[in-house]
Amino acid sequence: MHMNSASHLLIEDRPEFERLLDDALRTAHDRPELADVGRRLNTEQLRTMVLNADVLVTAAATTEYEHFVKVREELRAPAAASARASVLAPAAEEPVDTTGAGLAAVVAVLAPVLAATAAAIFLLVGYILKALSPPPAFADTMLTAGWFFGALTAAAILVAAIGLLLAALRNGSTEVHAVQAEGGGELSDEVARARDAWRHALLERGIVPFLCDALADPSTDPAAPVPYRSAGRIPHLGYSRPDYASPDDGDDLQRPSFTSPDFTSPDFGGPDHQPD
Known part of the structure; x- marks a missing residue:
């Protein structure tokens, strides 16, 4: 509006x-x-x-x-x-460990991927060797290694999930404190x-x-026939129409009048009758 x-x-x-x-x-x-x-x-x-x-x-x-x-x-x-001070200047008792945090994040991401890849390769090769007749002696070793890496994959995923949960809880607690610090006054x-x-x-x-x-x-009242005008502290509401009057309204309207000019014929009597 x-x-x-x-x-x-x-x-x-x-x-x-x-x-x-x-x-x-x-x-x-x-x-x-x-x-x-x-x-x-x-x-x-x-x-x-x-x-x-x-x-x-x-x-x-x-x-x-x-x-x-x-x-x-x-x-x-x-x-x-x-x-702003806490963002620009971290406290001395809380040193920032960029290398540790970066290495932990890399390990948490790569360990499940590498372990799952190794498990898939060893299991695939082991079962293919098992399908041969007679199967090679190291087929069971390949399967054992595949299942070992499969278990390692599950453990790595579990550790990564716990790490993400702890990080989310820690960041959520920090965010709550920051919000309270900024909006606590209100x-x-x-x-x-x-x-x-x-x-x-x-x-x-x-x-x-x-x-x-x-x-x-x-x-x-917007339905009133009289156009509303602002009075006191009440603002204008509605619209007023301009006043129009037809030419026949009123006796004081004067119509313009015209008179024809007076013309007289010149005295002209031919060449034998010159004007006096």
Whole structure:
């Protein structure tokens, strides 16, 4: 929906304003002062009016909103700084072992692949030799080696799966701590109280009084024949038609009049009668 005004709310707080407006319209019949919702103006019309006047409505809770934003930013700043510091400068007691981690990852990936390949080769060759008549003496050795590498493949896959699980748990725990460090301020009691105070002020001093004024003003009826004009703090709703009048309306309309020019014939009597 197109807004014809720029709200002073931050982008992240705009959905909260619209959610609070929707809740107020949905529970309007629980308030005696909003009992007329749906008679002359329905909820969609009222919602459009409030959104079109969002600067005026949200200005009623400017003090509470500025305090909410200030507290939220103050609690976000240290968490963001500590998160950046932990990323740029790892702690001395947690040295980074790049070689060990890289070697372990290579072994975890290659060991199952190499073992499975060896198992497939030995088993294939062993069974082919077993099919010969008479079978060679080392056919059983090939089969034994194939089954050994098959067991080694299963063990390597199990070890790799356990390593991946431990790594996922370790990274998940680190991620949870990072999220708590970055967003813990928003969940604090101080920010929650500031947010509740802003929501209460916005609802009671902004949205509800605006809706009451819109419902109490008879000129806000979009079905009224008289074109609606903006009055007080209620924004313009609807369109007005230009006034047209036909040429026959009114007695004061003057029609243009024309008179033919006067022509007189020249005195001309031939060559024998010259004018005096």
